[in-house]
Amino acid sequence: MKVTLKDGSVKEYAGEMSVIDIAKDISEGLARVATAGEVNGEVVDLRTVINSDCELNILTANDEKGLAALRHTTSHVLAEAVKRLHPEAKLAIGPSIDTGFYYDFECEPFSREDLDALEKEMKKIIKEGKALERYTLPRAEAIEFMKGKGETYKVELIEDLPEDAEISFYSQGEFTDLCAGPHLMSTKNIKAFKLISSSGAYWRGNEKNKMLTRVYGTAFNKKDELEAYLAHLEDIKKRDHNKLGREMELFTTVDVIGQGLPLLMPKGAKMIQTMQRWIEDEEEKRGYVRTKTPLMAKSDLYKISGHWDHYKDGMFVMGDEEKDKEVFALRPMTCPFQYYVYKASQKSYRDLPLRYGETSTLFRCEDSGEMHGLTRVRQFTISEGHLIVRPDQMDEEFKGCLDLARYCLRTLGVEEDVTYRLSKWDPENSEKYIGSAEVWEETQQRIRNVLNELEIPFFEEAGEAAFYGPKVDIQAKNVYGKEDTMITIQWDALLAEQFDMYYVDQNGEKVRPYIIHRTSMGCYERTLAWLIEKYAGMFPTWLCPEQVRVLPISEKYKDYAEKVEAELKDNGILATVDNRAEKIGYKIREARLQKIPYMLVVGQQEEEQNLVSVRSRFLGDEGQKPLGDFIDAICKEIRTKEIRKIEVEENK
């Protein structure tokens, strides 16, 4: 057989060879994941193809797929440990994932102590060093086998496989699991693993099914890799906006106010105001006009838009339809409000495109388990906008929205951190959407063309569209790897009909416009959360709620310090003075902990020569400068929204 090595060279083996022989022949590292191989891009168990005539691409322990095999094997060891300590537990599934693996069981929930005991048992199993043997059974026999063991979930899994399928199993000593592989040769090759947490998870991800107990764990090739990963987990907790944002007094929550209703404190509110002013001004430059529409409306409005039928559960409804004459609901979106602004007067084709923007507060009654810090809340504010467009202007306007979105991302310094998703409808589930299949397919293709033209890499996902049209969602991950939508641009060729919107064309005919629903920088709260994690609280100067702090050496220099502060403020710089009777070292320590970009130390020398001693977050001690020079420099930094590089170690 031919074996392709990592460097692309091909080695040929003749006659009967064992997997171990080949693995050892190639490298020591390979023996660790010797059962993982790849034929025609598909990961297979080496033993299924060994000595047959095919080209095999050997996976090393450092390959993603090799690592997956290691982790998957660890999940089998976990399953065996669970069966040993909790024989009543039923096995569900246990795949490897990005960060490790998990295994779902039907059993009582595990506490941390249970996990520790399982880890101990797993170490025992690993030490026993059982070889993983692979064998297959015909489908009917496989079902009988699993039925005999009482593994009802496994039976269900096999029943979903084709009638003529050969079902593969892996056994390690006394423990056998249904599995496609691949695996390590032996459990003893697991060198570094850790059970991370336990939680509930619905069988097959369906909330109508039974809730199983999921155990998350991870495994690495080497102990130090595991330790580095665990240290990394600790590290990202420090960037977690939900922790850091509270510590930095950007926001807080209060029991009696309610879930998903964070309070933005002065510093957080200032940052959001800075972003809002910036975005509103930018939109105006790009031809947007502003509206300010009500935060609530009668149910009649939502009945026209379709939200009353489709999304009533997600809205805060005031009143009872049975008893009250009028029922109101807080708005979960701005669309229909701006449509009525459009409809207030008759529009000509010459009026289009019309770009409406609104800094819009929305309310969505998220389920109680969904709320998270500032990223998933029940009241939030977005830079919402609707473009009312002639069909022939659609491509250009859609591009304009993408351009604005990318400008926002670039300015915040996060353009490298996002992925673009073309969110399509789901033809299998067409009742969730309005409009014909032809319209959907055509619009999706037009969006694809726009993205390709702008050379934006994107991926496509079915079933993620809005009910009225496909969209481009700009996605970002939080420190824990969870993904959220930061910006959305939606193509809507259908709602104009619902609201009877039209314009009059050259021929005097009424024509339906197209609509683009879009955000320029999405939800302010969510963006703030993202920035906290991105910059670990050390925001670009222009976004900082306090940009400069003046630190007089002693109270003798109070007047000069206040003069400096006044001059900074005159120039639009957010500055304060620390006039407390503390030593300079103490004041510096505090300003650094509060991540203030610039400290200006002033004493006798500075006062006499109208100087400031600059200490920045970026370079540390920048030396004495004339006050005017400093002001010029920081004003430029703020005006251009520069993101200065941090070149000093943050070691305390």
Add this chain to the structure above:
RNA sequence: GCUGGCAUGGCACAGUCGGUAGCGCACUUCAUUGGUAGUGAAGAGGUCACGGGUUCGAUUCCCGUUGCUAGCUCCA
């Protein structure tokens, strides 16, 4: 909504095998007037989230509620 975990002064945490609580930071006052990451001293501050139950007695044990949190599900 579901399954767990957690809830002790403003913050971050000890602690009580059931006998009404402590440290650090922050805060207040006094002294100190200083040159680049913590000056010293004194003081104030908590019905141990809320509501029930068990008990002679509950912050501690049990139940419920609320909030936070890890996931699952959901996210127009």
